[in-house]
Amino acid sequence: MTCELQQIPLKTINGEDSNLGLFAGKVLLVVNTASRCGFTPQYEGLEALYEKYRDEGFAVLGFPSNDFGQQEPGSDSEIARFSAERYGVDFPMFSKISVAGEDRHALYDELVVAQPVADGDDELRERLRERGIKTTTGSEISWNFEKFLIGRDGTVVARFSPDTAPDDDALISAIERELFASE
DSSP states (O other): OOHHHHHSOEEBTTSOEEOGGGGTTSEEEEEEEOTTSTTTTHHHHHHHHHHHHGGGTEEEEEEEOOOSTTOOOSOHHHHHHHHHHHHOOOSOBBOOOOOSSTTOOHHHHHHHHHOOOOBTHHHHHHHHHHTTOOOOOTTSOOSTTOEEEEOTTSOEEEEEOTTSOTTOHHHHHHHHHHHSTTO
């Protein structure tokens, strides 16, 4: 992981200081989450991925965001309670941040620069526009539950559209490729 990416200050959902450096050497799936989104049931699949691969050096990192459709209005404590009680989330969750627009968090600035295009994003943006939903353009995060895969060496290796389900073959293949590349 680049030194800059590792050292970007973060807060856990419980208010503790953190950064990605604490996860150095692991394969990471960074996901912007929301509790009132059509993709919210992905929490369950993300937790299943975390449980399946955590002993192999994998972690899902959830970053709640209220940037799209005001679908994450709650406080950090409300988000933590909801994700744990409703979906059994045990993977690390972080304090709510902005992932799009002028006030985008520095972590997402770096992620977007490292991987400017998400697989499948154009199709999702078109479906959102057809529903009359204003969408982002270019390299901006398109919606809740967009996923960035970071390899053990800290390189951002892939970016997946929000509608890529946690059990999608392409996502699982990419995770396994990173986890087992040195074996």
